[in-house]
Amino acid sequence: MFYREAGQFKTSYAADQAVFPILQDKVGIAAMMIVAFVIIPLTANDFVLNSILIPTLVFTLATIGLNVLLGYAGQLSLGTGAFMGVGAYACYKLTTFFPDTNIIVLVLASGIFSALVGILFGLPSLRIKGLYLAVTTLAAQFFLEWCFIRIPWLYNYNDSGAIEVPQRLAFGVIATGPSATPLTRYLIVLSVTVLITWLVSNLIRGRIGRSWMMIRDMDIAAELMGIKPLNAKLSAFAVSSYIAGVSGAMMVFFWLGAAEVESFDINHSFLILFMCILGGLGSLIGSYMGAAFIWVLPIFLRATLPTEPWLWALANPVTSLALVAAVAGLIAIWSGRGALAFLGVVVATAVLGFAFPGGAAAFQLNAAMVEHINFMLIGALIIFFLIAEPAGLARLWQIGKQKLRVWPFPY
Amino acid sequence: MDFFYAILIDPFVQMAAQPDFFLQVVWEGFVSGVLYALIALGFVLIFKASGVFNFAQGIMVVFAALSLVGLYQAGVPAWLALLLALGIMALLAIAVERFVMRPLVNQPDIILLMATIGLTYFLIGFGEFVFGGEPKTMITKELGLPTGSTSFEIGERGLIILQHIDIAAMVIAIIMVASLAVFFSKTRIGRALRAVADDHQAALSVGISLNQIWAIVWFASGIVALATGIMWGAKSDVSFALQIVAYKALPVLILGGFTSIPGAIVGGLIIGIGEKLGELYWGPLVGGGIESWLAYMIALVFLLFRPQGLFGEKIIERV
Numbered sequence A: 001m002f003y004r005e006a007g008q009f010k011t012s013y014a015a016d017q018a019v020f021p022i023l024q025d026k027v028g029i030a031a032m033m034i035v036a037f038v039i040i041p042l043t044a045n046d047f048v049l050n051s052i053l054i055p056t057l058v059f060t061l062a063t064i065g066l067n068v069l070l071g072y073a074g075q076l077s078l079g080t081g082a083f084m085g086v087g088a089y090a091c092y093k094l095t096t097f098f099p100d101t102n103i104i105v106l107v108l109a110s111g112i113f114s115a116l117v118g119i120l121f122g123l124p125s126l127r128i129k130g131l132y133l134a135v136t137t138l139a140a141q142f143f144l145e146w147c148f149i150r151i152p153w154l155y156n157y158n159d160s161g162a163i164e165v166p167q168r169l170a171f172g173v174i175a176t177g178p179s180a181t182p183l184t185r186y187l188i189v190l191s192v193t194v195l196i197t198w199l200v201s202n203l204i205r206g207r208i209g210r211s212w213m214m215i216r217d218m219d220i221a222a223e224l225m226g227i228k229p230l231n232a233k234l235s236a237f238a239v240s241s242y243i244a245g246v247s248g249a250m251m252v253f254f255w256l257g258a259a260e261v262e263s264f265d266i267n268h269s270f271l272i273l274f275m276c277i278l279g280g281l282g283s284l285i286g287s288y289m290g291a292a293f294i295w296v297l298p299i300f301l302r303a304t305l306p307t308e309p310w311l312w313a314l315a316n317p318v319t320s321l322a323l324v325a326a327v328a329g330l331i332a333i334w335s336g337r338g339a340l341a342f343l344g345v346v347v348a349t350a351v352l353g354f355a356f357p358g359g360a361a362a363f364q365l366n367a368a369m370v371e372h373i374n375f376m377l378i379g380a381l382i383i384f385f386l387i388a389e390p391a392g393l394a395r396l397w398q399i400g401k402q403k404l405r406v407w408p409f410p411y
Numbered sequence B: 001m002d003f004f005y006a007i008l009i010d011p012f013v014q015m016a017a018q019p020d021f022f023l024q025v026v027w028e029g030f031v032s033g034v035l036y037a038l039i040a041l042g043f044v045l046i047f048k049a050s051g052v053f054n055f056a057q058g059i060m061v062v063f064a065a066l067s068l069v070g071l072y073q074a075g076v077p078a079w080l081a082l083l084l085a086l087g088i089m090a091l092l093a094i095a096v097e098r099f100v101m102r103p104l105v106n107q108p109d110i111i112l113l114m115a116t117i118g119l120t121y122f123l124i125g126f127g128e129f130v131f132g133g134e135p136k137t138m139i140t141k142e143l144g145l146p147t148g149s150t151s152f153e154i155g156e157r158g159l160i161i162l163q164h165i166d167i168a169a170m171v172i173a174i175i176m177v178a179s180l181a182v183f184f185s186k187t188r189i190g191r192a193l194r195a196v197a198d199d200h201q202a203a204l205s206v207g208i209s210l211n212q213i214w215a216i217v218w219f220a221s222g223i224v225a226l227a228t229g230i231m232w233g234a235k236s237d238v239s240f241a242l243q244i245v246a247y248k249a250l251p252v253l254i255l256g257g258f259t260s261i262p263g264a265i266v267g268g269l270i271i272g273i274g275e276k277l278g279e280l281y282w283g284p285l286v287g288g289g290i291e292s293w294l295a296y297m298i299a300l301v302f303l304l305f306r307p308q309g310l311f312g313e314k315i316i317e318r319v
Helices: A023-043 A046-072 A080-097 A103-126 A131-150 A182-205 A207-217 A219-224 A229-256 A266-279 A284-307 A309-315 A317-335 A338-359 A367-388 A393-406 B002-017 B019-050 B057-073 B078-104 B109-131 B164-186 B188-198 B200-205 B210-235 B242-256 B261-286 B291-305
Strands: B149-154 B158-163
Touching: A023 A182, A046 A080, A046 A182, A046 A207, A046 A229, A046 A266, A046 A284, A080 A103, A080 A131, A080 A229, A080 A266, A103 A131, A103 A182, A103 A229, A103 B291, A131 A266, A131 B242, A131 B291, A182 A207, A182 A229, A182 A284, A207 A219, A207 A229, A219 A229, A266 A284, A266 A367, A266 A393, A266 B109, A284 A367, A284 A393, A367 B078, A367 B109, B002 B019, B002 B261, B019 B057, B019 B158, B019 B164, B019 B188, B019 B210, B019 B242, B019 B261, B057 B078, B057 B109, B057 B210, B057 B242, B078 B109, B078 B210, B158 B164, B164 B188, B164 B210, B164 B261, B188 B200, B188 B210, B200 B210, B210 B242, B242 B261, B242 B291, B261 B291
Parallel strands: none
Antiparallel strands: B149 B158
């Protein structure tokens, strides 16, 4: 009803192959662009920009990079963090050599270095695949981390071993360093991310992207049909590492302001892998959603946990009973026993209703415990999401679109 | 010329000049190789039976050791703590099978891998929440494990020091591998495990319960994890840093092949010894610290020549 193709006729091949063939998509994307480029800059405060939007965009870009490799070309990599590091250190060296050049140009150029490193470590993919390949990318991860520590030239021989972002200009505006405003940095990061998303979306619709997908679906068959695995796999590694490198450079220059080798460790590689898989493999919109979800979730938990009274439940027998009932209810829903589910939820609400007012302030969590609960919840949520929707958030997005298409009918 | 001399000749000259030091290094490498092999063994057990690449094996080692030490500190006698820790690993195995594996049956490998990474995060949070994040000392003496050391004199000035705990680790590893081998080949459950590993559908059709088998396999690798945790905890502390060290089990698996128990052992020893020799004899040439990546590079080079690992089944692909 709200979202349908009916009546929208295409009269040329160009119209048929457009990125957004339907009017509603065009309106939707335009609305999102207006929100991102106009409304958010007008309304958001520095905290939101610095701690939520900029990192989300930076990680989105890295996720898109991994998605090119994993989601489109089917090559599993656990070295994304290190490739981001290559981009960051390359950008740092470039700013040292070319202090007067526009910083955006340098950020985009630094990706080239990580692309070269990516091609180098992508070479084993010609011979090995799957989980074996994942382990060889771990070699890249640990070797590059070691390089970031042991080659002092990379951080200009300073004593701390960290890279400090100098003040640099972009189009005459201070874009990096302590005196750059969050708004400037947000707009630069947003523009680069949108630009690269657009380029990638066209790349994967074209000849190269199709050859990646053929390699992903069945590499031997693709080879028989005339796709050169050498070109397809290495170009996927190059594009993926380029994007990861740009994202790493932006992470240090427009978000962190300074970075050590810990900023590019294996946990970051895993973080981005999470974003990629939760968002949905082989989906660009999924990359945005996955990155936003994984990044915002801990912030949300941190902001809500210590004050929320329900955690008191952990220390009180009555409320823990209620929690058990609630969990039992959820399991019953999940296993399809409606009556049992209803009972569980009723018992849970009743007991919670009695127990809550009494002990709201009795149980205080310290920061470390919040952090641990955070970890547990992230782990549990990942497993839950994988069970509920293995195709990721992007699939939910599609389901939503389909609902809009057929509304008000069920199908 | 000097460069090639430093790489190709000098290390061997050093080895020959100080044979006792060389032997000591090999022994150290051997011992850490045994521990890598034990972690890899846990991986292999689960991979063989369910095709799941269990990333959580490292944290299971930490978790098992933490439960043991945590229970002991709570006042439980050591032998009971050991039994209870085994019980916790059994509960964990059943929970993993019910809440992670069963709903995800038939999903692609990458999804299952992700689920075990999610499990890793959960166990890190849970372990720290319950036992606290600070490192703990393993209750080596209380468990009746030896703590002393013996030194052998070799030649005129040579000296090799063997820690008793290392020897105990080796003995336990041998016992464990042997009993696993017996378990796999002689018992009813072991045969069922091998059947499942061979072909899920065929195993199902002759009446083997996949769910039961998976719970058993996770428990078996939980036992391996507990043993590994005790040994490793006795060498250093029991802390979450162990989990990072457990990544070293990955190149071991690569070398040995994902499905081979002897492969895990041999791979562990190659990686352990190669890493220590590389660090001590070649490491100084590039500034040291190469231990962090050398294992992966060794595995990478091996893979280029044998993509299926040393003992892995030959990969046959059809369109």
